[in-house]
Amino acid sequence: MDADPLSVILVKSDSKGDRLLFRYPFAANERAENLQKHLRRKNPYALTASCFEESFTGGGDVGQHSYLDDAGLTGFSDQVLSNLFAVKQELAEAKFELKANDVRFVGHPTSLFPCSKTNKNNNRSSVLINVVFALKASASHSIVKCYYELSKRLGVALRHEEKRCGYVTAEMKTAIVVHEEGVSEEGKSPYEEILEKSSLARDLRRVYDDVKSTGLVHLRVNRWIELSFCLPQKVHHLNNRGLVVDPETIDRCLQSIRPYHGLLLLHDASHLLDSLVPDASPALIRLIKIYTPLKSLQTLSADADLTLAQVFNLAGHLVYWGKATIIYPLCESNVYVTAPNVPVHINSSLVEKFAEQFPNHSLIQVMSEFSFTISVRQKLSTSVITSCGQEQETEVQIIVWLLQHRLLVQIHTYIYYMPTVGGLSLQVNFCCIFFRFNKWGYFSGWSPCSTGTFKSFKFNVKLFKAIKKHLITYYMSLSHKILMCRKTLSDYPFKKKKNWKFYCFVYIPNKLHNSACPFFFLLFQL
Amino acid sequence: MEKSKFFEGCGKEGPIRCIFLCEFHPIAGPKIMCQVPDDFISKEVFEAVSVYLIPKAQLLRSTLTITVCKIKILGFPVRIDNKNYARNFFYFNLCFVCDSWARTVQYEPVVKKLSDYLTVLEVESSFLSQREANYCQEKRLIDMLDQVMVGLNSEGMCTLIEGNSSTHLKVVKIRSDPPPVLDHQVPVFVESLESFQGEQWDLTTQQILPYIDGINHVAKIAAEANVENNLVKTCLQNLVYYLVVSMVPIFQYSNSYAVTPKLRKLAVDRKLQEDCLRTVAKSGWQLPNFRDVFKLYCSMTHGTTIKDLCIRYNPSSLRIDERKLVQFGVVENLIRRINKYPVLLTEGVTGEASHLYSYFTGLHSFDEICCNLGVSSEQLEDTIEKDSNVTIICK
Structure with missing residues (x-):
């Protein structure tokens, strides 16, 4: 997968020159180099492939050589890497990105000032370190950005530890000693020895392994500075195969999150609580403890005694870390259908996973029941005949499970207002819809109240002003059951009077949520 | 900005x-x-x-x-x-x-x-x-x-x-590789005929071009043009890469479709509306009403076949060609095909459709099976209905 790192490399540059301190994984690289040495030693007169590449061949038909093989990064010697990543001082403290054929390197060169306590010579010359991640060149920009962020965090943590107790200087010395004095045992890689002796090297190995296997890193640099990192592309891919979610997409979705949305945890709440770090936010713990997929975020915020903005932030956080997803609160009137391209077939792992959770049900059978749009109420009523409340409970659990695995999508009803055969005709500058509700606040019908050109509706100016004001306030703040063309309002300012139009796309949910009701009544009372 | x-x-x-x-x-x-x-x-x-x-x-x-x-x-x-x-x-x-x-x-x-x-x-x-x-x-x-x-x-x-x-x-634009072309798909021209130059393509492509009419599926084109099936697929994939043709599912009255969020664009985009009306019109003389077209699109949901729609609305009386309607919707991504996948519920049993069980893994759609076996979807549906071991997932 593109999101997987190929290698992590630590380079330093100081007054004594640049040096590659550590790289992981190192086995593949060693092998390639040995192989090359071996080839060269075999026959001093023979031309090796690299000689050809280095010399000019005239036709320019030498294909671009690849720096990738099955085992990962290959073809870069330590000297070349340290030369590339020991950047000039001008480029420090900024994003460093280099692409060479099919490999992309990203890092954040950080300059450190050696700790005054341990530095006896009072030598204050700065040291530059660079933690570089090698990725496939095809990795998307957002993946690169995440790795850059990780490199930056590592840099900041190391700078702090250097200032506190001279950690980096000490670790650097350990690595250099191994590189210079050679290994204690014959045939052992110097990097192996460094891994045994240096905790920084072990931390980097852990970062590499964790990102590659889970996409999540929880680490204490020098057993002191907490570092946590999440690669959303990887995490969401592991949750749902084939699904790649960029942080940018998550941000965009979180901007349209509304109070009437709900939260669905992808794993068990107790499991999630256990995995939290000891100093996790108490608000988050409180939210998870009272969590239920049946309630909207607004209700959850009231239950957990948190502000709505705080709940939004926490929900966004959980979504980013691949722990939750945003849904409409589960209720009887919700209508679901199978999601497009769900990976359900006889041999899919989901079938077994489902059977473990619900021994008496078959995923294939359940999915075929959702082949046509079906509301939760209808779904439950089919099982009512056969069994009691417990069966219903299981049915709900099944729906939650299917939603967690993104096998279902919810279907919404949208109403389009088309006053003429040609759709929203240009002659109609103004149209407004009245909604009728029964005494319980349920939607019972709608009718267009006024259509036509603006001039003939002068008496409606007051009405329009009021509606506009309320629509905008409500659009901005809470009731987003009304999906309205905000753009048309801003495009045709009220003052200009000519050629502006105003129409509503109205979404009426099966069950009106409390937050939406005041607005509807307001319109009605006008 | x-x-x-x-x-x-x-x-x-x-x-x-x-x-x-x-x-x-x-x-x-x-x-x-x-x-x-x-x-x-x-x-x-x-x-x-x-x-x-x-x-x-x-x-x-x-x-x-x-x-x-x-x-x-x-x-x-x-x-x-x-x-x-x-x-x-x-x-x-x-x-x-x-x-x-x-x-x-x-x-x-x-x-x-x-x-x-x-x-x-x-x-x-x-x-x-x-x-x-x-x-x-x-x-x-x-x-x-x-x-x-x-x-x-x-x-x-x-x-x-x-x-x-x-x-x-x-400077050559780099696009991602198009998905592989399947036997039962239908190629449809998306590039306008004026800007299309038949001579610039290779001989095999030129041989199959006359058979691309928006109705013939890949296997039929291969048979009629007398070109090897895999060659046809490669040529079509190449045309898809250059955005000359687009692959759509084969049209049948038993198909069902569902709208996509992009339908919202059709309601407000004048240019798209005009294109749509011109394309779906039964004849060039008189264009259909946009409201009727929009209503037909909105009626496409899970479980509603084109046949149902035709009975309910009688598109030809509304001056709409239902085949073109579906084709425009699929090419413009306003609607998507709901595919049916027959799946075997329990393994190691025999039933009415035993001879087809190897297809019923949930990976092969109705279209694919029908095209491979050369049976109509009605026949296949009948066979499956008689067999209680097989169920259908629509997605």
Whole structure:
């Protein structure tokens, strides 16, 4: 997968020159180099492939050589890497990105000032370190950005530890000693020895392994500075195969999150609580403890005694870390259908996973029941005949499970207002819809109240002003059951009077949520 | 505004801001030979990145892209070994400079080709190395780089002629590979017929072009054009890559479709509405009403077949051709096909449809099975209905 790192490399540059301190994984690289040495030693007169590449061949038909093989990064010697990543001082403290054929390197060169306590010579010359991640060149920009962020965090943590107790200087010395004095045992890689002796090297190995296997890193640099990192592309891919979610997409979705949305945890709440770090936010713990997929975020915020903005932030956080997803609160009137391209077939792992959770049900059978749009109420009523409340409970659990695995999508009803055969005709500058509700606040019908050109509706100016004001306030703040063309309002300012139009796309949910009701009544009372 | 539109990672392609040529000078070390426009790359910036422009021998003949200081430099370092040079080699690198937000992958082959061209010129007539001695050559080099930049930025291509040798440069758009073409899909032209040139395609493609009419599926085209099936698929995939045709599912009255969120665009986009009406009209004389068309699209849901719609609305009386309606919807992505996948519930049983069980894994859709077996979907549905071991998942 593109999101997987190929290698992590630590380079330093100081007054004594640049040096590659550590790289992981190192086995593949060693092998390639040995192989090359071996080839060269075999026959001093023979031309090796690299000689050809280095010399000019005239036709320019030498294909671009690849720096990738099955085992990962290959073809870069330590000297070349340290030369590339020991950047000039001008480029420090900024994003460093280099692409060479099919490999992309990203890092954040950080300059450190050696700790005054341990530095006896009072030598204050700065040291530059660079933690570089090698990725496939095809990795998307957002993946690169995440790795850059990780490199930056590592840099900041190391700078702090250097200032506190001279950690980096000490670790650097350990690595250099191994590189210079050679290994204690014959045939052992110097990097192996460094891994045994240096905790920084072990931390980097852990970062590499964790990102590659889970996409999540929880680490204490020098057993002191907490570092946590999440690669959303990887995490969401592991949750749902084939699904790649960029942080940018998550941000965009979180901007349209509304109070009437709900939260669905992808794993068990107790499991999630256990995995939290000891100093996790108490608000988050409180939210998870009272969590239920049946309630909207607004209700959850009231239950957990948190502000709505705080709940939004926490929900966004959980979504980013691949722990939750945003849904409409589960209720009887919700209508679901199978999601497009769900990976359900006889041999899919989901079938077994489902059977473990619900021994008496078959995923294939359940999915075929959702082949046509079906509301939760209808779904439950089919099982009512056969069994009691417990069966219903299981049915709900099944729906939650299917939603967690993104096998279902919810279907919404949208109403389009088309006053003429040609759709929203240009002659109609103004149209407004009245909604009728029964005494319980349920939607019972709608009718267009006024259509036509603006001039003939002068008496409606007051009405329009009021509606506009309320629509905008409500659009901005809470009731987003009304999906309205905000753009048309801003495009045709009220003052200009000519050629502006105003129409509503109205979404009426099966069950009106409390937050939406005041607005509807307001319109009605006008 | 400018800033919000172009940020790093926006995925847009940008123009070339500067082209420069740098060399490893035998005395002065890494140095800019010439650049267009002048002084785009300052000395400080060049010094900071020179290690990536004149890199160690191991990285020769690699495309190197370095992103620093809000610019992106794309280079291809080349070294020519020859005893005649001061250090027995001549080391140069031709670089394109773009904004840091722009994608530059499409320029990589161009940089490589131009470098190779300059290499040929250098080997044959010392075009680059004799530049200092010969003012005229320096002028020609600057003119050449200028021509490349203007040509590539405005037309996407340019032709260079210098002495006896010439080269053609073209920026080729890089798109992701199209999905494999399947037997039961139908190719539909999406490029307008005026801009389409039949002669520019290979012979096999020309042979199958007359059979692409928006009705024939791939297997039928292969049979009628008398071309091997896999060849047809390869040709069609190529056409899909160049956005000439689009693959849609085969039209049947038993198909069902569902609307996509893009339908919202149809309600407000005048141009799309006009295109839609012109395409779905039964005859050119009188266009259907948009409201009717929209109503038909909105009625497409899970479980509603085209046959149901025809019975309910009688599209021909509304001057709508239902086949064209569906085709336009699929090509414009307003609607998507709901595929039916028969799946076996329990393994190791026998039933009415035992001979077909190998197909019922949930990976093969109705269309695929029907096309492979040469049966109609009605027949298949009947067989499955009689067998209680098989269920159908629609998605």
